[in-house]
Amino acid sequence: MSNKAVLIGEFRKFFKFLIQEMKPRGKWLTPFNIISIPIILLGLVILFFRFTKGLGSVTNLSQQFPWGFWIGFDVVTGVAFAGGAYIITFVVYVMRVEKYHSIVRVTVLNGLLAYIFYAGALVLDLGRPWHIINPIIGNSFGYNSVLFLVSWHFLLYMIAEFVEFSPVIAEWAHWEKVRKFVSALTLGAVIFGITLSMLHQSGLGALFLMAKPKIHPLWYSEFIPILFFVSSIFAGLSMIIFEGIISHKVFKDLIGEKSHYSYEEIILGLGKGAAIAMFVYYFFKALIFIHEKQWVLINDFWGYWYLVEVIGFVLIPCFMFAYAVRNRSIGIIKIASVLALIGIILNRLNISVIAFNWDVANKYYPSWQEIVVTLMVVFSEIWAFRWIATRMPVFSKEN
């Protein structure tokens, strides 16, 4: 009986704590709030129509373009951007490079939220989302489907990332025993998470292998899975740099003295990694280009567009990263990371939307509703991030 009473007491205490934490902190009328709140509300209205009147009522999707902006940007691009978590956990927990320890928590949180919101945006795009459980509970396993693999890995990876992040939650809620227990699981979760990431980052590319006659030959290759995997490395690294710039402005007072100090070293290290990954990626691209004799395709709109992507947003930021690392220029690294991120957006959208059915008459353009819902997803993710970052020990002060 007394045990039970203690338990109930503990639960009440935690509930009170939770209510306390739920309250908003700081100013309400920030520019971000003023922009994001109306967009989120508008997004909800659009989603109401989407679920009652069908996808066609708010999107420009068609029989020729079954996948549009929501898949191409939210899911395919968003997951590439979330790749930072598996790279940083690899470096810190597997290779034990202590330098990056101070950014592990924030990177894992970003990864976890990106998966919840961006991969979660997949549900908005499903025609019959109430059957999403089918491939999970096993009444109809489509083992031979790449999408089956990708969806399972999304789910398992979210669990792995939650385990990786759970020590922070336990610390926040003052559950010392739980914290010790979940901390012991970290290495296992990290190794499992890296493996899953390798498979579903490349799996997202493998989804398009069967769309061979529809994708422009400059973008179609049997090596799409490898290209997706390699590009997820520098997409993730660039995203960490980009988010770091913003975090260091917005959450200045949450970040401790010492981590300010090593911040520059961390950025330079990440830039170096991005430069190498981008060069490997560019090299693969060039090999495929030469091996497939694709120069005959280069002298038209699609060829120029391809060059814009590969030269303008892969090779140039690659050199910028390399130059900036040599000259210790944080400013150039910042610009390079933004260019690299644009390059990833271009590449993913080219494969899934722009160069997909490139030769049909009625091309697809996202409707304004699709863009608003995408913004809604991004803003909600930032809201969730802000809520957690201002309450839980995400930016570690001691490291």
Next chain:
Amino acid sequence: MNRRNFIRTTATISIAALPLGKLNAQENKEKKEFVGVLVDTTRCLGCRLCEVACSEEHGNYVPDVKNDHALEKIRDTSEKQWTVVNRFETKNGEVFVKRQCMHCWQPACTAACLTNAMFKTKEGPITWDGDKCMGCRYCMVSCPFDIPKFEYNKWNPKIQKCNMCYERLQEGKKPACVQACPKDALLFGIKRELMEVARHRVYSYPDKYVHKIYGEHEVGGTGWLYLSAVPFEQIGFRTDLGTTPYPEYTKEFLFSVPLVLFGVPALLFGLNLLTDRKNELNKNERWENE
């Protein structure tokens, strides 16, 4: 033979026969051949009775074939109509071509489907199961013939495509379109036999037909086969799809998955142990002595 002996013998025989019976059953299953339809475009008059029969059979939109002038432009199948007939102007005059699901032997759509909602039945038709489908539309992305169609304007959309009248086949009937064709342009049967008929027609009238049977090898072979008097690219067929079955394109990736799933964690654990050793050595400042 006394009773005991009789029982013993029958028991032994029936036990021995058990696996045999199973083996036989399996053989029978494998012997079942995929069915298909041979379309002879030289015989089609463009009456579009097949469109009407199809839509009536499946409760879809029934076109008004006399008054809707639909042949004036090239149409695609839609979420309202599983089959359409198109008219092409060629040097041999008008050619009418019926379009519907090709019922590939190794379909991309079923390989794409993560819930087995798209299903290749053992008889050959590819069917769609609304209780399984989650509406991801990956089948539409994958299908080389762009056949699956999605109801974008419904809250509970379905994938719409020809199922070769699977319900009718179960009852021993022909597909509705084949039944409705007044000119025998459509011939229903086992693909092997259809191929014999098709070859026979080409050999008998070598000047009338192009010497190619569309669907014999395309994307690994399809259930529906086409004969034509003009090259197929002139009557709306894609001839650049190759002869590789589409599931082959993802096969290598899928084979590598178990390797990665078991190999990489082992590698990472090894790396982790290795770096631990390194750190230990570092701590004790024994690097130089190594």
